[in-house]
Amino acid sequence: MIIIEDVHFSYDGLYTALRGVSLQIDDGESLAIMGTNGAGKTTLVKHFNGLLRPQSGRVILNGADTKDFSIAEIAREVGLVMQNPDHQLFLDTVEKEIVFGLKNLGFTEEEATERCSRTITSLGLEGLAQRSPFALSGGERKRVALASVLATEPRVVVLDEPTIGQDACQKQRLAEMLESLNERGRTVVVVTHDIEFVIEHLPRTVAMANGTIVADGQTNKVLSNDEILECCSLTPPQLTQAARSLHEEFPTFPERLTLLSEVESEVLRILGGENSVIP
Amino acid sequence: MSIVLATISLLFMEMLVLLVILALLFPILAASKSLRRWSNSMKSLSVLLGFIIIFNTLLSTATNPFNYSVSLALRLVALMTSFSLFFLTVHPDELSQALIQMRVRFEFAFAMSMAMRYVPTLAQEAYAIMDAQKARGVELDKGSLLKRIRNIIPIIVPLIIVSIRRALSIAESMESRGFGASDTRTYMEKLAFRRKDWMVVVLSLIALLTSIYIRLYVPIPNLSLPF
Secondary structure: OEEEEEEEEEEOOOEEEEEEEEEEEOOOOEEEEEEOOOOOHHHHHHHHOOOOOOOEEEEEEOOEEHHHOOHHHHHOOEEEEOOOHHHOOOOOOHHHHHHHHHHHOOOOHHHHHHHHHHHHHHOOOHHHOOOOHHHOOHHHHHHHHHHHHHOOOOOEEEEEOOOOOOOHHHHHHHHHHHHHHHHOOOEEEEEOOOHHHHHHHOOEEEEEEOOEEEEEEEHHHHOOOHHHHHHOOOOOOHHHHHHHHHHHHOOOOOOOOOOHHHHHHHHHHHHHOOOOOOO | OHHHHHHHHHHOOOHHHHHHHHHHHHHHHHHOOOHHHHHHHHHHHHHHHHHHHHHHHHHOOOOOHHHHHHHHHHHHHHHHHHHHHHHHHOOHHHHHHHHHHOOOOHHHHHHHHHHHHOHHHHHHHHHHHHHHHHHOOOOOOOOOHHHHHHOOHHHHHHHHHHHHHHHHHHHHHHHHOOOOOOOOOOOOOOOOOOHHHHHHHHHHHHHHHHHHHHHHHOOOOOOOOOO
16 A cells, blocks of 8 residues: 655655645555656655655655655565656566566565566567567567566556557557456556546546645546546547437437446447347 | 967977976966866876886886876876867867858868867767667676776677767758758858967967977976975
């Protein structure tokens, strides 16, 4: 469990990135952090593993204040994947790159190899295991960076913009992997602008703007609220827009819907019941 | 001029001369209001200076090792000061403009000012990389000296790769914005040589020639420390 208590942070004392952020993330939750560029999302998640220390306020991880621990100690509990994969890849094959993180955290040789091959399969990196990370495309490098942290299966997984440069198929793979981690009780935190990804895969959303949290709650509630969307400079998801147009035509159609399944059943209802699916 | 001073400090080993050069440099630094930045850079240099003094004293074969190493350190300070005088007072754009007017091809002058422009970016990048590696459990500030040295690899390799990648993408983006499209460029500002500048040049040349003469023909009193 991570508890953030009224955390303030400013870079160089000039630019204030966080102005009093409080947040509680329970074990086994999976949530999205969304918000404008420069809202403080990355600054906030860097507090989760101690890369940044709060200038005032506290960060409590599993009941202990993070200020008493080194980053390497926290890294066992909280795995953070940064935005730019090039900042962490340095070995000559993808496989070594993934094993490196595992060994750092004290896994045995066998366990490391085992976990490595499992992660490679679940992220679809099979053909690339012996290639050099530097010869891969941007999206592939991004996945290698993700794999190197996901393989360690920390209790809290924090991903900063994991879907950048990923095609729909890879996004789906990533989502499946996050879901399986989540099912095994791991906490998943995703910083992203990818509204469709959030709606489909992350039940809770924290919206940030200007270094504060402006909304925190169920994803479909948060993301169907126009004020919040505007505040975070997000456009309403396509499904919400579609629901609105349908609402204008059919007043019985609910105006705010974000989930595909909800829209589906409502459309079916309007068309005349579950059974009248047009062949 | 700073180049002349630097050359002079390379010519001489004697402490007296080096002290004279430093004494000349300080008023100039003060006049350009860069004393504080200079002292900051000297702070970071002081570790190296300490090493020079200690190792040379222990290992040198000169007759008076301590004396010798102190003058070596002084020489480095003089050298660094004369160069930092140049880089603290000349804006990179002015430098490239000057080079262009000296008929250096624009591409080379531009490369030079780009190189200077990207030093801070590189530093930022290095911090970001250190963060990313720490998040993977690399302990940068723990362990034996050997382990710490080995820990540099996860930092330095990405740094080089990122720099190369950036260089390539900058080159591509510059070309796509038409870099080098026309042969004759026009400039917003032109630098002109005034009388004052000529005086500095002449004075520097005289100083250089005199010091070469002194070096070759005049014996200099050897100022040695009393131990």
